[in-house]
Amino acid sequence: MSSADVIVHVRFSPDGGVTAISERPISTPPQHWFNYLSAKVGESYQPLSGGRGIFRIARSDVDRFKTSLSSAE
Secondary structure (H helix, E strand, O other): OOOOEEEEEEEEOOOOOEEEEOOOOOOOOHHHHHHHHHHHHHHHEEEEOOOEEEEEEEHHHHHHHHHHHHHHO
């Protein structure tokens, strides 16, 4: 992981739905942002214990994804 990488934290409910995720655009629901990141950079996802997980993504990619999602909505 370089200093230009971002760790996007994800929290899941007991039923598997996403309850919180960092770096999310304001108007994007948590589950939608998780699905989007999974489709784009799913290989960078790391599941953790306790209903949590993280994505390790370059800052430039996160910014590009946010812009792409915002313009599509």
